[in-house]
């Protein structure tokens with residue numbers, strides 16, 4: 121039993137146990153998460169799906185240390201992040217977590233290279249030689265080489281999201297959280313971004329957790345965790361968009 125538990129912790133890049141989050145009190149109380157226990161495997165691309173209001177963003181915020189749960193525990197690697205204070209959480213997010221948002225969240229006054237290097241700047245250090253080589257490789261594989269001196273507003277949405285991906289992958293974080301990363305993109309740029317995320321995981325072993333309600337986006341993931349009403353309603357290996365759509369429809373009809 122003890123060995124099994126140790127193994128489970130060793131292979132999970134992140135883990136939540138009996139996680140609950142409630143907003144408000146009394147009759148107006150909303151139980152956004154009502155007892156979620158899951159582990160995300162290291163090096164895998166996991167999608168978190170579910171109808172609107174099912175608790176996806178809440179779960180992501182708890183796992184990324186952006187908000188604290190009402191009860192339960194969250195581990196990133198073997199760090200119990202529910203035990204950390206604000207300044208420790210800030211450092212953890214900066215060093216061990218990467219973020220890709222629907223709205224790109226690039227800094228408009230910095231050029232593309234400045235945006236990609238921002239996590240290092242915030243950490244008060246320059247990339248090491250190996251990290252600089254890795255960033256260089258990302259710049260080429262994301263097709264950003266001839267854009268480095270441009271500002272974000274000069275780039276298309278798809279290009280901006282590629283910058284955000286380079287920024288998130290640059291520090292080789294334990295886990296990259298992607299929140300509806302294709303929500304603001306046309307379908308072609310969206311597919312490109314999804315392929316890049318899938319490649320980051322399959323080729324470079326980057327662990328990724330993506331929140332989405334798009335079955336096509338979720339079909340790029342190795343695993344799909346379905347939430348409904350704040351609990352895990354289903355948990356599937358890689359599936360087709362059609363299979364994912366019918367599961368979503370069933371959840372929306374019979375939550």
Ligand SMILES: Nc1ncnc2c1ncn2[C@@H]1O[C@H](COP(=O)(O)OP(=O)(O)OP(=O)(O)O)[C@@H](O)[C@H]1O
Pocket residue numbers: 143144150151152170171172173174175176177178179333
């Ligand atoms: N700050 C808050 N105050 C009150 N209620 C909240 C707050 N944040 C979320 N909720 C509620 O918690 C529940 C889960 O919200 P959450 O944003 O996690 O869902 P979601 O699955 O991400 O939805 P969507 O797909 O629409 O973004 C919803 O009922 C929501 O209204």
